[in-house]
Amino acid sequence: MKTEHTNGIGASIKRLEDKRFLQGQGNYIDDMQLPDMLHAAVLRSPYAHANIIDIEVSAALEQPGIVTILTFADLISVKPIPIRLNPYGSLEPFLQYPLASNRVRYVGDPVALIIAHSRYQAEDILEHILVQYDPLPVNIDTEQKVINPLYNEAKNNVASNFVMQKGDIAAAFEQAEHITKLRFTSGRHSGVPLETRGLIAHYDATQERLKVWGPTKVTHFNRGVLARMLDMGEHQIQMIEPDVGGGFGVRGEFYPEDYLIPYAALILKRPIKWIEDRLENLMACNHSREQVYEMEMALKKDGAILGIKVLLSNDQGGYIRTHGIIVPELSAAIFPGPYHIPNYRCEVRSVLTNKTPAGTYRAPGRYECNTSRERLLDLAASELMIDPVKLRSMNLIQPEDMPYKVGTESLGEDIVYDSGDYPYALQEVVRLSKYEENRINHNPLSNKKTGYGIACFVEKTGLGPFEGARIEIDQTGRVTVSTGAANVGQGLETTLAQIAASVLTVPPDSIRVLHGDTDLIPYGVGSFASRATVMAGSAVYYAAQQIHKKLLMIAAHILKCPIDKLTISDGGIYISENQDNRLTLAQVAQQSSPRNCPPDMEPGLDFTHYFRCNQMTFAHGATIVKVEIDPETCAVIPKHVWIVYDIGKAINPQMVKGQVEGGAVQGLGGALLEEFKYDSNGQLISGSFVDYLLPTATETPIMELKRLDRSPSILNPLQVKGAGECGIAGMGGALANAVADALGDSGKKVDMLPITSEKVWRWLNTNAG
Numbered sequence: 001m002k003t004e005h006t007n008g009i010g011a012s013i014k015r016l017e018d019k020r021f022l023q024g025q026g027n028y029i030d031d032m033q034l035p036d037m038l039h040a041a042v043l044r045s046p047y048a049h050a051n052i053i054d055i056e057v058s059a060a061l062e063q064p065g066i067v068t069i070l071t072f073a074d075l076i077s078v079k080p081i082p083i084r085l086n087p088y089g090s091l092e093p094f095l096q097y098p099l100a101s102n103r104v105r106y107v108g109d110p111v112a113l114i115i116a117h118s119r120y121q122a123e124d125i126l127e128h129i130l131v132q133y134d135p136l137p138v139n140i141d142t143e144q145k146v147i148n149p150l151y152n153e154a155k156n157n158v159a160s161n162f163v164m165q166k167g168d169i170a171a172a173f174e175q176a177e178h179i180t181k182l183r184f185t186s187g188r189h190s191g192v193p194l195e196t197r198g199l200i201a202h203y204d205a206t207q208e209r210l211k212v213w214g215p216t217k218v219t220h221f222n223r224g225v226l227a228r229m230l231d232m233g234e235h236q237i238q239m240i241e242p243d244v245g246g247g248f249g250v251r252g253e254f255y256p257e258d259y260l261i262p263y264a265a266l267i268l269k270r271p272i273k274w275i276e277d278r279l280e281n282l283m284a285c286n287h288s289r290e291q292v293y294e295m296e297m298a299l300k301k302d303g304a305i306l307g308i309k310v311l312l313s314n315d316q317g318g319y320i321r322t323h324g325i326i327v328p329e330l331s332a333a334i335f336p337g338p339y340h341i342p343n344y345r346c347e348v349r350s351v352l353t354n355k356t357p358a359g360t361y362r363a364p365g366r367y368e369c370n371t372s373r374e375r376l377l378d379l380a381a382s383e384l385m386i387d388p389v390k391l392r393s394m395n396l397i398q399p400e401d402m403p404y405k406v407g408t409e410s411l412g413e414d415i416v417y418d419s420g421d422y423p424y425a426l427q428e429v430v431r432l433s434k435y436e437e438n439r440i441n442h443n444p445l446s447n448k449k450t451g452y453g454i455a456c457f458v459e460k461t462g463l464g465p466f467e468g469a470r471i472e473i474d475q476t477g478r479v480t481v482s483t484g485a486a487n488v489g490q491g492l493e494t495t496l497a498q499i500a501a502s503v504l505t506v507p508p509d510s511i512r513v514l515h516g517d518t519d520l521i522p523y524g525v526g527s528f529a530s531r532a533t534v535m536a537g538s539a540v541y542y543a544a545q546q547i548h549k550k551l552l553m554i555a556a557h558i559l560k561c562p563i564d565k566l567t568i569s570d571g572g573i574y575i576s577e578n579q580d581n582r583l584t585l586a587q588v589a590q591q592s593s594p595r596n597c598p599p600d601m602e603p604g605l606d607f608t609h610y611f612r613c614n615q616m617t618f619a620h621g622a623t624i625v626k627v628e629i630d631p632e633t634c635a636v637i638p639k640h641v642w643i644v645y646d647i648g649k650a651i652n653p654q655m656v657k658g659q660v661e662g663g664a665v666q667g668l669g670g671a672l673l674e675e676f677k678y679d680s681n682g683q684l685i686s687g688s689f690v691d692y693l694l695p696t697a698t699e700t701p702i703m704e705l706k707r708l709d710r711s712p713s714i715l716n717p718l719q720v721k722g723a724g725e726c727g728i729a730g731m732g733g734a735l736a737n738a739v740a741d742a743l744g745d746s747g748k749k750v751d752m753l754p755i756t757s758e759k760v761w762r763w764l765n766t767n768a769g
Contacts, residue, residue, distance in 0.1 A: 032200055032213065032242075032273070038067055040261055040274040041122035043112040043129055044284065045104035048140075048354035048682020049150070050133040052102050055112060060128040065121030069129065070113040070264065072099040079229050081254055083324040084221055086411060093151055094159050094352060096319035098256040098263075104133070105150055105318030106356050107684055108283035110256045115264055115272060138354045138682040142292055142315040150318065150352045159316060160325045160350040164332040166407030167343030172307025176298035180380040185752040186368040186732070188290035188315065189674035191248035191361050191666075192694060197285065198275040199257060201265035210237045212262050215244040216516070217252030217486045218526030223518045225254050226262055234518075237262075241516025247488030248666070249360035249528065250286050253322045282687050286323075286359030287676055290315035291331065293372040298343075303384055303391040307343030308376075310335060312369075314350050317357035325350045326411070327358065330365030330460070333410035337373055338422040338458045338620055339395045344407065354682040360528070362666055363725040366459060367732050371671075371753060374455040374733030378740060379748060388454055388737070389430055396422045396456070403714075410460075417458060417618045419711040425644050426456055429622040432706055433642040438626070439741075448628040448637075451742025455623045455733030461647075461722025462534030462617035462715070466610050468521050469539035471500060471547050473605040475593065477571075477586030479506060481543075482514045484524015485536035490724055491655040492532050496540050498651055499718065503544035504551075506571040506585070521608065530619075530722025533651060538716045539611035546607040554588050557598045617713040617721040621645030623664075623730030626701075627738040634760040636672055636739055638701040645726040646708035649719040653707065660705055660727035667731025669695040671753050 057069045072078070080095035100109050112129055116122035139150070139157060150157055173179065199214040210232065216222050216239065223239040226232075244251065257274055265272045276284065294311040314328035325348075332346040361367075381391040397404050399421040406415040430436065435452060442450050470482040481500050487493055493513040501508040514520050525535070548568065555573040556563045565575050572582040589605050590596065597603040626640040641664055650656045673693040677686045686692040712719035732753055739755050740747030749763040 034200065034202055034271040037271045037273055038115050038117060038268065039119040039122050040264065040272055041114045041119065041126055042110050042257065042280070043114065043126050044280070045100065045107060045109040045111055047104055047133050047135055048107050048138045049136040050104050051136065052100060052104065052111070053132040053134055056130040059130070060114070060125050063121070063125045063128055065116040065118055066125055067115040067117065068268065070099070070260070071111070072097065072101040075099060075263065077231065081256065081259070081322065082225060083320065084218065084322040085326040086324050086329065088160070088324060091159060091320045091324055094320040096256065096321060096357065098259040106354055107682055108280070108356060109318065110260070113260045113264060115268065119275070138680070140353050140355060140678045140680070140682055142290060142313045142351050142353060150354065157352045158349050159320060159352050161348065163345065163347045164408050165345040167307065169307050169309050169343045169345040172343035173298045176306055177301045178299045178384060180297045180299065180376060180383055182295050182376045182379055183751060184293045184295065184372040184375055186289050186291045186371060187675040187752065187754050188287050189670050189676060190285065190287045190289070191246065191250035192282070192692070193245060193251055195245055196276045196278060196281040197251060197255070197257070198273070199261040200271060200273045201262040202271035203266050203269055205269055208236060210262055210266060211240065212237065213240045213242055214258065215251045216241050217247045217488050217528050219486060219516055219518050220484055220524040221526060222254050222258060226259065229259050230263065230266065237518070239518045241486050244487065245489050247527065248362045249288070249364055252486070252488065253286065253359060279687050282692060283356055283684050286321060287317060287356045288327065288358055288361035288364060289368055289670065290358065291328065291368045295372060295376050297376055297380055299380060299384070301384065303381070303386045303394055305339060305341055305395050308341055310346040312346055312348045314348065315353050315355065315358060316350050317353060317355045319357045321357045321359050323359045327360060327365040329410050331369040333408040333415050334366050334458065334460065335369040335373055336406055336408065337370060338397055338420070338456050340397050355678060362663060363459065363728045366457070366725070366729055367667065367670065370455060370457050370729055371732030371736060374730070375736050375750065378737045382748065389426065389435065392426060392454065392456055393423060396426065398423065411463060413614060413616070416615060418615070418713050418715055420458070420618065420620045420646065421710045422456065422620055424710060425620060425646060425708060426622045428706060428708065429624050429642050429644040432644060432704060433624045435624055447631060449631060449742040451627050451629070451738040451740065453625050453734040453737030453739070453741055455730035455737065457621055457623070457729040459530070459619045459725050459729045460616045461530035461619050461725070462613070463529035463531045464535065464613045464615070466612045467525050467531070467535035467539050468523055468608060468610045469536055469543045470521050470606070470608040471540065471543040473547065473585055473589045475586065475589050477584055477589055479504060479511045480514060481511060481540055482520040483536045483539065484521050484526065485532045486516045486527040488527050490527065490532060490659065491652065492527065492536070494655065495533050495537060495651050499537050499540045500544045503541060503548055505569050510571070523610065530724040533720050534617055534716055534722055535611055535613070537651065537718055537720060539609050541717050542611060543607045543609040546609065547605055550605055551585070551588050553601060554591050554598070555583050558583060558588070558591055613715055615715055617648070617715055619645065619647045619721040619723065619726050620711070621726055621730065623734040625731070625734040625738045627735065627742055629739065629742045629760060634757040634764065636755055636757070636760060638668060638672070638699070638735065641701050641703045643703070643727060643730070644706045644708060646711045647723045647726065648712040648721040649709065650707060650723070651718070651720060656707065656723045657705055659723050661703055663725060663727025664703060664731055665695050665700055667728035668699065668735065671732045671735040672755055675754050
């Protein structure tokens, strides 16, 4: 680093006192203040692809408020950020370092970290760092074959290429009486939080402990990564997830800043805060969804599917981040959906481009593959002149086939649907929407083009391998539940309180639920993949059962009666025949102390349980959307959405309904509005809410939802499945099919998301698709 050394570990400090600091932006982290807090800003590459020739910081070090500037050369023994899900060794050359070393690979790639006394000063100092770049050829095309490589290890910029298949696909196409072909593209977009990312890191030298506050869905994993990258013990790091709105796959992964801010706090021995602005959020936070499907489906003339083959190209962006290639892997594995497809082949190409690195976004890989598959089915129905409902119905997996082995695999396990009545869900959404009646009876007075679209889906949930929960009853009788799962807006606290309350028979609002803190419980996996209720909820259930058993044992000792004569109800314990003689939880807890506990029992009312399950649960459902298209403006107006879904047992039906509604609106955004666009130089041209459009209440149609309780899971004691992604899973396909239906013969050209007015005009007014 081009500064003087003052602490012996590569950081230099030039202290110019300035008491100003940036006031809050509605961000939880931004509202936090610690004594002597410093502020960080990240210098990011303005080029999509370039070599770094030199970084000159001398002028920046003369600016007011400067403390230090870190470049890649100042990071001691720095390691790349590892993959969290399916860490294939072959992907290691493409991992991202916290700061770029000699090459940048997307606009927004971090180049330097500035630490100053205020954020105003840190932002101003960015302009005084001079970086000499040597621009390189830029690739933004997911399917471009021969280009200047981003990495020497990536032939044609393909980081990974694999095939997932079952049956005899060649024989299926030889026997085909009809073949439907479709190329479908899913546009690049992502979860865009109201509250941007932020971090505070503080090193306590007296305790030799680093504390990090930041929105994270996987606190224990992130702590482990940070510990290894800093060469510290995990016990020396406490990671805390503050109140967070939605996670949706985007927030909470380990980003470059999750290393840089703690690293700077460690070397400077000062608390440091970093908050990203909106442009940073749009250009540096994980993107998702950009996939291209080249599909062929072999059928009999009556509509029976013989086989499907797919070439799937997934745009990974400039680096492989913590999700690895799990998104296209899930796309390939779940592509068969709720249908019996005897022969299937999917070749997956994960392609590196000069765009923001990609990760997961609500229903990652499934939103894309469901949309593509359902569009393919509608196109086949049109070509064969078969009703779209009939074609789907005759190919759906039947309830008696459960559990159903799909023949694909992902996340290290075979895809096996645990339970489901897929035909019933389709019948119910058709009945609920009056689909057949409404398709015939269009309003003759309206000049709008009206269309109805269908999509069926299966949604993976409840990903293992484990989750932990600890339940403690203190001497006052207060019940506390602690878990390794995180609350990312899905109502975790309410759900876990309800589960514990149902076992302990106390009011749910009397139970305190703690989460998102690595000091609460030794091990945890976190909240993603619609897993929290399934995994953490089951752990809470079993821990509560143990507490329940211990309460009865202690109460039996106090009341001198057999355990089978006792009842726990309404927060009290009593002999069934004599309810007047009741013990409160506090009285029993006091007798569990080391001083009072019976000698043949372990003292305390404190149990930890880790629920383990290596098989996912699968929710399912069907979606129908009604749209109107204005023939003059070509605007697509969603008018009505019907979703029927089955998640097994619902712990809190009202919260489930909210999850499904919210997911549906996000799916609408991805289908009609949201898209990250790049010019030929790799510059993001939709880097503000002027160009990146989000759905609002105005665009939200009427929604009718119906939850089925026909398919409880056999894999956990609560019989539950995850609900967080059911609303979004079928929206892309249903909207695309609704638009195609409204456009009539021109609807066969509908082959991409998002569906904008410009695309509708082109489909209506050109002969080519």
